[in-house]
Amino acid sequence: MKVLSLLGSPRANGNTALVLRYLEQKLEEKGLEINRIHVGGLSIQGCKECFGCKRDDESLCCFDDDAIHVLRDILAADVILWASPTFCWGFPAQLKALMDRMYCLLKWKEGEEGYRSMLEGKLMALLVTAGGEEKDNADILGKAYQQMVSFMKCRSVGIVYIAPWCDESPLNREVCTKLDEFVDSFVSAKIK
Secondary structure, three states, rough: EEEHHHHHHHHOHHHHHHHHHHHHHHHHHHHOHHHHHHEOOOOOOOOOOOOOHHOOOOOOOOOOHHHHHHHHHHHHHOEEEEEEEEEEEEHHHHHHHHHHHHHHHEEOOOOOOOOOOOOOOOEEEEEEOOOOOHHHHHHHHHHHHHHHHHHHHOOOEEEEOOOOOOOOOOOOOHHHHHHHHHHHHHHHHHHH
């Protein structure tokens, strides 16, 4: 099973990356293949809503930046693992721009009802870190993620919140236990 790990933090080696690295190692131990992309280090602009991606059933976004390569990797993966810190009650701008560009993965024909998602049936998961509390803070990212999973016609492996972040011992027993349980969700989803 191929997991595309999308690190949304602007910091390649920050808190979210530390927690994600632990999770990725545990997933690899279970036999899953990991491909990590540091989205926060790429040049990705937001969707321009030009509808160029709606020309046919296979076109991706017509704006050629780093998003195109990531979108191709998303299509090739079995699981998309989003990893994000909480920025002002939402996803960091770099990750949100990529999510907006996923609009090109939705296809419909004029005059017809409904739409087709190029990601239909694909698995998604979310790892959220936050300096503040989970309630009314990190959980807001979870709500947005759940809407995206539903709209893209995907299946959710689940969400793990590491909040509030504890800087003294970032990978303490409690955090590792949460992440280990999350790994079990991946294994269960893989079997279905």
